[in-house]
Amino acid sequence: MAKETQLRLEPLLWMLFSAGGVVTAFLIPVHLFLFGLAFPLGWIKAPEYASLMVLVAHPLVRIYLFVLCSLPLFHWAHRFRYTLYDGLQIKHLNEVINFCCYGGAVMGTVVAGYLLWNIH
Amino acid sequence: MKSSGTAPSYTPYHPKWYRRRVSTYWWLQRGEYLKFVLREMSSIFGAYFVVITLVQLYALSRGPQAYADFENWLKNPLVIALNAISFFFVVFHTITWFNLAPRAMAVRLGGKRVPDLLISGPNFVAWIVVSAVIAWFLLRG
Numbered sequence: 001m002a003k004e005t006q007l008r009l010e011p012l013l014w015m016l017f018s019a020g021g022v023v024t025a026f027l028i029p030v031h032l033f034l035f036g037l038a039f040p041l042g043w044i045k046a047p048e049y050a051s052l053m054v055l056v057a058h059p060l061v062r063i064y065l066f067v068l069c070s071l072p073l074f075h076w077a078h079r080f081r082y083t084l085y086d087g088l089q090i091k092h093l094n095e096v097i098n099f100c101c102y103g104g105a106v107m108g109t110v111v112a113g114y115l116l117w118n119i120h
Numbered sequence: 121m122k123s124s125g126t127a128p129s130y131t132p133y134h135p136k137w138y139r140r141r142v143s144t145y146w147w148l149q150r151g152e153y154l155k156f157v158l159r160e161m162s163s164i165f166g167a168y169f170v171v172i173t174l175v176q177l178y179a180l181s182r183g184p185q186a187y188a189d190f191e192n193w194l195k196n197p198l199v200i201a202l203n204a205i206s207f208f209f210v211v212f213h214t215i216t217w218f219n220l221a222p223r224a225m226a227v228r229l230g231g232k233r234v235p236d237l238l239i240s241g242p243n244f245v246a247w248i249v250v251s252a253v254i255a256w257f258l259l260r261g
Contacts, residue, residue, distance in 0.1 A: 024166040025217040025243075028210050030251035032169050034258060035176070036203030040194040047258055049184045055257070056180060065177070069170045076167035083160040087147055108170060115177040 013078060013102070020075025027068055062116045069112035070105075077101035162213040165206035218243040 039046035047055075055061050081101045084090055090097070143149075147157040179190035193199065221243055222236035 020166075021213075021217050024163070024210065025214040026247055026250050027254065028166055028169050029207065029214055029247075030254050031173070032203065032207050032210055034255065036169075036172070036194070037200065037207060040191070040200060040203075044259065046191065049180070049187050052180060052187075056177075065173070069173055072163075072166040072170050076163040079160045079163040083157065087157055087160075088144060089142070104167075108167075108174065111174055112170075112177075115174060115181060119177060119181045 013074070016071065016074035016105075017078035018075075020071035020073070020078075023067060023071040024075055028072065031068070056116075056119055062119075066112055066116055070109040073105035073108040074102075077105040158209075159212065159216045162209040162216075165209040166213065168202075168206055169210065214247060218247070 034044065038044040056065070078101075081097055084097050085094065147153040176187075176190060179186045194203075218240045219236075222234075222239040225239065227234040227239060
């Protein structure tokens, strides 16, 4: 029974992995460059608090941020689980690893949803 | 393997293949393997970015002072160093991801396989355009 559930979940998890890979590839570099390097180092003037709040107030921006936060986590969960599986050959811990990886991704998604829902 | 209840009394034939034990550090033995593991590990830095972004959203929701504190925290040299490493890995992910696209999707035109560059190329162009649009949204004021 557990095996069957796992088999039915696998395509969905793979789709989340793949979609997360696309989101990570297209969207994260520019965000990370701006907020992580260019703004703190003063290469480019950082946007003001007020203008960021105006952006975040828009429903489409919130949906965008939700996707930006959620899908890369599922991408991470999938790759990390298989790297531990193949790389360190710790197959006996498989269930714990799966629980931590996908559990982490679900938790991050919930936190993102909560924060974006309540920001104003 | 044992099956319960109505198990046959004979022992099924199970050939046991010879398998060489693989070292835990197999991925250090060849450049290609190491590249593969680094590619897989790049996903950690994507997750790191998400965590930072969640903290940023939390700071935004707490008000201007909390957000100013968050911005100051980002100026910490250790955080900058971590962000620089993360940026490197995320770009590594982008490049490997786009280069994988032609393998995942082998397009044939008139019986001939479309060259890899024709499939990965547009991805790179789209990447630059998307990045420019996001930067424009953030920087316009």
